[in-house]
Amino acid sequence: MNKLLAFMTLATAVLSNITNAGALSVQVYNPGEQAVFPVTSTLISGEKEAILIDAQFDVHNGQKLAGLIKASGKVLTTIFISGGDPDFYFGLEPVLAAYPQARVVASQHVVDHIVKTKDAKLAYWGPILADAAPQTLTVPKVMTSNQLTLEGENIEIKAMNTPSAFIWIPSLKTALGGVAIHSGLHVWMADSQTPAARAQWLSTLNGLLALQPERVVPGHFHGEEPEGASAVQFTRDYILRFEAELATAHTSADLIKTMTQAYAQLPADDGLTISAKVATGEMSW
Known part of the structure; x- marks a missing residue:
């Protein structure tokens, strides 16, 4: 019972209202004051598959994010990282552990920023995040197209x-x-x-x-x-x-x-x- 109540409390705290029109729906995860930065991750879902936009700042919230994706019942095909600062990708590790088949992509601008800054950012934030810091960092693959496709629906950058x-x-x-x-x-x-x-x-x-x-x-x-x-x-x-x-x-x-x-x-x-x-x-x- 305690575990059920805890899960319901978490879900209420971090999962916003769901937008649903036609084939796609959107779920928003933002840990608010429970995290260093109140950064947003968004799961865009079709009937069977899903795309994740951004992956949180630490592995603890990355793990919670992976749990919410699992609860959706969708197959995560793609993770798009929209920003080059660590609050957009430091939480990737547990998400990729749960969904190793998912491709991680970003624009050239974002990939260049991550490559240039990731080691210094981890050196600075690692001791602050302590056990919530990632052990390994994943650099997204460069995406040259300005759109993603989910079950026939276009998602534009x-x-x-x-x-x-x-x-x-x-x-x-x-x-x-x-x-x-x-x-x-x-x-x-x-x-x-x-x-x-x-x-x-x-x-x-x-x-x-x-x-x-x-x-x-x-x-x-x-x-x-x-x-x-x-x-x-x-x-x-x-x-x-x-x-x-x-x-x-x-x-x-x-x-x-x-x-x-x-x-x-x-x-x-x-x-x-x-x-x-x-x-x-x-x-x-």
């Missing part, structure tokens, strides 16, 4: 090979945000260090809104999954405010203060501090 790429499922009118979309927490700006990079990001978000999505799942979110496309609007407004405040900030402390005041409802985190220091030239990233 929009803005592929850019830092703001996202996944679009036309049949569900659903976008999976990856690195590009946040909700309920300060937006990670440290990887978009120039006005041109931030302008490209904004262009991608505007393009996403033009698709008129019915559901947008942020790559990182704190609290409940936001409704509709509100996460896109939140992220876009945050970038614009950050750009405006950066133009008048003399130091990172100035920028942190004004952004904290502007978004007083958001929890404090190191992401804003790092982003501000990088943007003002006080820190290399």
Whole structure:
């Protein structure tokens, strides 16, 4: 009975509402405050097979993710890694142990980033994650096509090979945000260090809104999954405010203060501090 209650509690905590239209359905796993980063993994399921988008930051959550995939009863054929930072792929190990036949793929941009940074990232995060750290890292194979196919349904990678790429499922009118979309927490700006990079990001978000999505799942979110496309609007407004405040900030402390005041409802985190220091030239990233 205790095990059953524990499983039901876990399922309620991490499995969001299911979008189902026609042949495909979407399930979202986000461990929230139970993890270092509230990063999202999404299982896209057909009648018999499934594709996983992103694999969590640690092997403990990777194991829970593997359990949820098993509970779906689907055959996992593909794991697509949408971002090159470790919170998108450090949890691969237990998923691949459960589904060794699944191919792991990513864009050239993401693969290049993983190859360049994986050893240093593991050296840094390994001691912090302790027994939740991966023992081995898998580098995805490069995928040159900008779409995946699941049981005859297309799944598109929009803005592929850019830092703001996202996944679009036309049949569900659903976008999976990856690195590009946040909700309920300060937006990670440290990887978009120039006005041109931030302008490209904004262009991608505007393009996403033009698709008129019915559901947008942020790559990182704190609290409940936001409704509709509100996460896109939140992220876009945050970038614009950050750009405006950066133009008048003399130091990172100035920028942190004004952004904290502007978004007083958001929890404090190191992401804003790092982003501000990088943007003002006080820190290399």
